[in-house]
Amino acid sequence: MQVVEKIQDLKHIINQLRQEGQSIGFVPTMGFLHEGHLSLVRAARRENDFVVVSIFVNPIQFGAGEDYEDYPRDLERDQHLASQAGCDLIFSPTVTEMYPAGYATYVEVEQLTDTLCGSHRPGHFRGVTTVVAKLFNLVMPHRVYFGQKDAQQALVLNKMVLDLNMDLQFQIQPTVREEDGLAMSSRNKYLDPKQRREAAVLFKSLQEAEKMIQSGEIKAGSVKHAMDELIRGGSDSEIEYVEIVDIQSLRPVETIQGQCLVALAVRFGKTRLIDNIIVEV
Amino acid sequence: MQVVEKIQDLKHIINQLRQEGQSIGFVPTMGFLHEGHLSLVRAARRENDFVVVSIFVNPIQFGAGEDYEDYPRDLERDQHLASQAGCDLIFSPTVTEMYPAGYATYVEVEQLTDTLCGSHRPGHFRGVTTVVAKLFNLVMPHRVYFGQKDAQQALVLNKMVLDLNMDLQFQIQPTVREEDGLAMSSRNKYLDPKQRREAAVLFKSLQEAEKMIQSGEIKAGSVKHAMDELIRGGSDSEIEYVEIVDIQSLRPVETIQGQCLVALAVRFGKTRLIDNIIVEV
Numbered sequence: 038m039q040v041v042e043k044i045q046d047l048k049h050i051i052n053q054l055r056q057e058g059q060s061i062g063f064v065p066t067m068g069f070l071h072e073g074h075l076s077l078v079r080a081a082r083r084e085n086d087f088v089v090v091s092i093f094v095n096p097i098q099f100g101a102g103e104d105y106e107d108y109p110r111d112l113e114r115d116q117h118l119a120s121q122a123g124c125d126l127i128f129s130p131t132v133t134e135m136y137p138a139g140y141a142t143y144v145e146v147e148q149l150t151d152t153l154c155g156s157h158r159p160g161h162f163r164g165v166t167t168v169v170a171k172l173f174n175l176v177m178p179h180r181v182y183f184g185q186k187d188a189q190q191a192l193v194l195n196k197m198v199l200d201l202n203m204d205l206q207f208q209i210q211p212t213v214r215e216e217d218g219l220a221m222s223s224r225n226k227y228l229d230p231k232q233r234r235e236a237a238v239l240f241k242s243l244q245e246a247e248k249m250i251q252s253g254e255i256k257a258g259s260v261k262h263a264m265d266e267l268i269r270g271g272s273d274s275e276i277e278y279v280e281i282v283d284i285q286s287l288r289p290v291e292t293i294q295g296q297c298l299v300a301l302a303v304r305f306g307k308t309r310l311i312d313n314i315i316v317e318v
Numbered sequence: 319m320q321v322v323e324k325i326q327d328l329k330h331i332i333n334q335l336r337q338e339g340q341s342i343g344f345v346p347t348m349g350f351l352h353e354g355h356l357s358l359v360r361a362a363r364r365e366n367d368f369v370v371v372s373i374f375v376n377p378i379q380f381g382a383g384e385d386y387e388d389y390p391r392d393l394e395r396d397q398h399l400a401s402q403a404g405c406d407l408i409f410s411p412t413v414t415e416m417y418p419a420g421y422a423t424y425v426e427v428e429q430l431t432d433t434l435c436g437s438h439r440p441g442h443f444r445g446v447t448t449v450v451a452k453l454f455n456l457v458m459p460h461r462v463y464f465g466q467k468d469a470q471q472a473l474v475l476n477k478m479v480l481d482l483n484m485d486l487q488f489q490i491q492p493t494v495r496e497e498d499g500l501a502m503s504s505r506n507k508y509l510d511p512k513q514r515r516e517a518a519v520l521f522k523s524l525q526e527a528e529k530m531i532q533s534g535e536i537k538a539g540s541v542k543h544a545m546d547e548l549i550r551g552g553s554d555s556e557i558e559y560v561e562i563v564d565i566q567s568l569r570p571v572e573t574i575q576g577q578c579l580v581a582l583a584v585r586f587g588k589t590r591l592i593d594n595i596i597v598e599v
Contacts, residue, residue, distance in 0.1 A: 044483065052485075056339070141428040142447075142481035148422045166423075174483040200423035202325065202455040204333075 038120040040127045044175060047128050051177050059086040063178035065169055068092035068129075069109040069223040073213040075122040077182040080210055082123030089176050090119045092129040097136070098164030104307070109226050128176065135171065144170045146193045146200070152287045153189050153300055154311065157277055165190055166197050173198075178205050186212040186220045188298055188313045189287060212312070214240065220312045227308040235272035236305055242267045242279070243314045246299045250316050255293045257281040268303060277302040277309065284315060294318050319401040321408045325456060328409050332458050340367040344459030346450055349373035349410075350390040350504040354494040356403040358463040361491055363404030370457050371400045373410040378417070379445030385588075390507050409457065416452065425451045427474045427481070433568045434470050434581055435592065438558055446471055447478050454479075459486055467493040467501045469579055469594045470568060493593070495521065501593045508589040516553035517586055523548045523560070524595045527580045531597050536574045538562040549584060558583040558590065565596060575599050 041047045054061060062081030066074050074090075081088045092115055099105035112129060119127055143163055149155075150162040173181070181198075183191040195207045213221045218240030219233075228236060242264040249260050264279045282289050284296040293316065300313035322328045335342060343362030347355050355371075362369045373396055380386035393410060400408055424444055430436070431443040454462070462479075464472040476488045494502045499521030500514075509517060523545040530541050545560045563570050565577040574597065581594035 048485065058337070139429075140481055141430065142478050143426050143428070144423065144451075144482070145426065146423045148420075170425075171481075171483050174485065177485070197423050200421055200452075201425070202452050204329065204455065204458070 038116070038124055038126065040116060040129060042128075042130055042134065044130065044134055047126075047175055050126065051175070054087050055177060060179045061085055061177060062088045062180045062182065063172070063176045064088070064090045064124075064182045065172050066090060066092055067094045067108065067223065068115050069111055069226070070115045070118045071213075071221040071223060071225075073184050073186060073221040075118060076213050077184060077210050078119060078122035078124050080208065081180065081182050084180055084208075087126070088124050089126045089128060089178065090124045091172050091176070092127055093135065093168070093172075095135075095164060095168040096132055097167060098161050100158055100160060103158070104224075104227075107227075109223055128172075135168065143167045144197060144201075146196050149189070149193050149196055149287050152282065152289070153278060153280060154302060155189065155193075157302065162190070162193050166193060169194055170197065170201070170203075173203055173205065180206040180208055182208050182210060184212060185209055185315075186222065186312065188300060188315075192284075192287065218244070220310075222310060224308055224310065228305055231273075232305040232308065235274065236310060238268050238271035238274075239301060239303060239310060239312045241271070242301065243299055243312060246281075247314060247316055250293055250318060255318065257290050257293055257297075260293070260299070264299075264301070268301075272303075272305070275304040277304060319397070319405055319407065321397060321410060323409075323411055323415065325411065325415055328407075328456055331407065332456070335368050336458060341460045342366055342458060343369045343461045343463065344453070344457045345369070345371045345405075345463045346453050347371060347373055348375045348389065348504065349396050350392055350507070351396045351399045352494075352502040352504060352506075354465050354467060354502040356399060357494050358465060358491050359400060359403035359405050361489065362461065362463050365461055365489075368406050369404055370407045370409060370459065371405045372453050372457070373408055374416065374449070374453075376416075376445060376449040377413055378448060379442050381439055381441060384439070385505075385508075388508075390504055409453075416449065424448045425478060425482070427477050430470070430474050430477055430568050433563065433570070434559065434561060435583060436470065436474075438583065443471070443474050447474060450475055451478065451482070451484075454484055454486065461487040461489055463489050463491060465493060466490055466596075467503065467593065469581060469596075473565075473568065499525070501591075503591060505589055505591065509586055512554075513586040513589065516555065517591060519549050519552035519555075520582060520584060520591060520593045522552070523582065524580055524593060527562075528595060528597055531574055531599060536599065538571050538574055538578075541574070541580070545580075545582070549582075553584075553586070556585040558585060560584075 062085030064077045144166040145163045191209045217237040279301045302311045343366030345358045425447040426444045472490045498518040527541045560582045583592045
């Protein structure tokens with residue numbers, strides 16, 4: 038497995054692969070890899086000749102006061118894990134390599150980004166779409182892989198790909214969970230033992246929502262209220278949002294019908310966790 | 319020469335060309351082709367195996383009250399001229415093909431776009447960068463061709479290409495002029511005979527600027543004042559801007575040094591004309 042830091046070196050390798058007609062699978066990450074990331078790498082491995090993983094903690098998707106500086110980094114461990122999962126090349130550029138002095142171009146998806154996480158993290162998705170557009174142009178992948186855990190991110194990026202006519206296939210893989218149901222996330226590392234135990238309540242609240250909806254509850258308000266109670270009762274946390282939205286528009290629904298996303302963002306101390314499930318009525 | 323309206327058909331042809339290893343030259347236009355466009359097509363013809371010209375009057379780069387509806391269109395004539403100049407394929411999509419219902423993604427270059435034409439046409443360059451990003455993704459060109467007449471547009475698009483790591487070569491070709499010096503433009507068609515005669519003063523004012531600077535004048539204010547007087551004296555027109563800016567940053571300079579762009583936008587009735595020259599001290 039190669040590790041490449043320079044854009045020029047990456048371009049050279051990608052052009053070679055493209056000329057040889059090899060298919061390229063790409064998994065963009067911010068590193069500190071866990072089983073969620075690795076499931077994406079394995080999917081890319083199964084479906085492509087060559088697998089690229091990018092590891093880049095993207096400063097422009099963090100707001101002021103967010104955890105950019107503290108975000109966990111361990112490139113050596115990441116290399117080992119990515120290689121084992123079938124990665125052929127890690128691209129881990131510096132910030133200056135991606136955003137040289139005078140950098141000025143941004144990609145923005147409207148509408149889908151002003152709800153859920155977007156309304157609580159202004160500029161976040163603009164940073165995500167910009168860096169991913171750059172990475173897609175650099176890696177020139179045939180297929181790209183994202184996790185369902187970051188549901189809004191996946192929908193926003195898929196919209197960008199369609200709107201900008203990018204020539205690639207977009208694959209979303211299921212959320213990978215710990216034994217107690219907590220969605221895998223690099224940020225789980227921040228949790229102290231009590232928070233870690235209590236964080237299991239997030240998935241429990243999603244399961245409760247699913248149960249209620251399967252039992253015939255169609256009032257979004259009732260389901261959200263029950264989730265709220267469960268999370269507040271079972272943890273010392275602060276709810277940022279608990280929401281049920283249409284899976285296409287991400288607009289909140291009053292009555293649950295068709296495919297909906299049940300999504301939440303909850304803070305345990307300074308640690309912000311998100312999770313979601315798709316329900317269908 | 320083929321004429322293609324559907325994205326799916328274009329993609330099919332481009333993928334074929336790419337697989338065969340053919341180089342693609344691309345000239346994006348809004349149609350109503352003149353010698354300026356055709357010089358770009360000929361340059362593309364010389365340097366590439368396959369030449370694509372797009373003809374699309376892009377609604378999102380026109381502001382409210384601008385000439386989107388009235389913009390001259392003549393696809394039949396354009397086909398004839400493009401074919402003669404060496405074009406292999408015209409891509410002329412409908413508005414719905416480019417911006418289907420629910421379209422929501424925009425590409426924006428900051429800084430370079432808030433001066434000159436950008437400050438007088440809010441949203442204009444955002445519309446240009448968005449449509450051109452889409453067209454680049456669709457046509458997958460090796461080389462793209464733009465005219466010096468739209469200097470700011472060329473600089474903004476080149477910045478987008480560099481910032482977003484698009485894998486293509488950016489070529490800027492000299493402005494093509496009528497015999498009396500008026501820069502070729504599809505909008506010249508709007509001018510009545512008196513306006514058309516008077517419009518020659520624009521290039522005369524640029525030549526006067528060049529002469530003054532070559533003679534040692536380095537105060538931008540003096541040069542702009544002389545240009546202003548010449549244009550007002552020689553025509554019944556309204557100056558939008560007459561400006562001397564740094565060629566890199568497009569920021570106005572007080573003292574002319576290094577490479578500068580002398581640029582102007584002037585209205586003859588409802589017709590807005592632009593022109594520029596590069597000077598070097």
